[in-house]
Amino acid sequence: MRAAVVTTFGGPEVVEIAETGTPEPGARQVRIKVAAAALNPVDAGVRSGVFGGAGERLGQGWDVAGTVDAVGEGAAWRVGDEVVALHYGAVKPLGSHAEYVVVDAGAVAKAPAGVDAVHAATLPLNALTAVQALDLLEPTPGQSLLVTGAAGAVGGYALQLAALRGVPATALARETDEELVRSLGAARVATADEGGFDAVLDAAFLGTAALARVRDGGAYVGVIPGAGPAAERGVRVDTVEVSADGARLAELVRLVEDGTLTLRVAETYALDDVVKAHARLAEGGVRGRIVLVP
Incomplete structure (x- = not known):
């Protein structure tokens, strides 16, 4: 072959x-x-x-x-x-x-x-990464969530999956991508220097620049295994290593079928x-x- x-x-x-x-x-x-x-x-x-x-x-x-x-x-x-x-x-x-x-x-x-x-x-790869990253962040309704790289594949799924959990996310994306990220469920688009978020899902691999946007005592999750920035200000820092979980993938498939996730x-x-x-x-x-x- x-x-x-x-x-x-x-x-x-x-x-x-x-x-x-x-x-x-x-x-x-x-x-x-x-x-x-x-x-x-x-x-x-x-x-x-x-x-x-x-x-x-x-x-x-x-x-x-x-x-x-x-x-x-x-x-x-x-x-x-x-x-x-x-x-x-x-x-x-x-x-x-x-x-x-x-x-x-x-x-x-x-x-x-x-x-x-x-x-x-x-x-499979991008949606599983997004959902498993959200599992690590554990955002709850009422908390503020920032998704970097929101116009990308992982970021786009993260916006839609966060909204499903009752946590409308703020997107960090280019101005030209604002219409796109809003169509994927972003509640708003972050300003250039906006910070103070309860949680950040760093799908754009920004590292310390994304960590700086987390409030003291908040949470940060990156999507490159083992490559997160050094923790500071009481921020919980973690990275997701995607796992091949067929049962979880089946749940994501159902979300595609009901129109929740956009391919x-x-x-x-x-x-x-x-x-x-x-x-x-x-x-x-x-x-x-x-x-x-x-």
């Missing part, structure tokens, strides 16, 4: 399409025939060596939407099931940017009804054009997700 891999670190040009054996599912695993797979900033991080793995062949891709085509012993899925899943792990030999991918059965959820695979593929696709590329897709991601300004189609 064909799969996107990197064997040396660098820019978009180092990503290559390799011919490799089709993976076989083990116990409590399923193999998914990939219909679509989102490209995320973490893939660029793998490509550039942020997560290590020098000298290894590293697969690309965390998100997948497709059809179960083989089932390992003890996996409660059937061949033909249309599913979405998170294929967790930065340093792995094969990812979801491939024709087939094997994932743990517990990472899988039924695909949202009435949604095409390209849009469905934008859900946003920026552009699609053929798998063979993965270098072009990485180059587009590197340009920045992407609203929604870039999606690869085998």
Whole structure:
């Protein structure tokens, strides 16, 4: 089968399409025939060596939407099931940017009804990151919440999920994105130097600049595992490391089906054009997700 891999670190040009054996599912695993797979900033991080793995062949891709085509012993899925899943792990030999991918059965959820695979593929990594970050923050109605990077994929989901919890969020976003973030549930847009928030979900990786906007004794959660700023002023500082939780993903699927969550696709590329897709991601300004189609 064909799969996107990197064997040396660098820019978009180092990503290559390799011919490799089709993976076989083990116990409590399923193999998914990939219909679509989102490209995320973490893939660029793998490509550039942020997560290590020098000298290894590293697969690309965390998100997948497709059809179960083989089932390992003890996996409660059937061949033909249309599913979405998170294929967790930065340093792995094969990812979801491939024709087939094997994932743990517990990472899988039924695909949202009435949604095409390209849009469905934008859900797992970013929505799970957003909801698990909110779980760490534990904002309650009446508290003020700031979401940085609110126009991005994680930030957009965080706005909608916070509103569902009765916590209308303030968005930190460019002026040109104000209409977008309001459509995603932002109650208002923060001013340039506004602070004093009870909680900040830092989806833009601003670090200390985002921490400065938290009131004394408030809470900060970043979305790069282990890379949060040093705590100060009694602020609780944490970072989220997303987990592949199929049950939680199924809850998010239901929110897509009832219209609570908005799936946003920026552009699609053929798998063979993965270098072009990485180059587009590197340009920045992407609203929604870039999606690869085998």
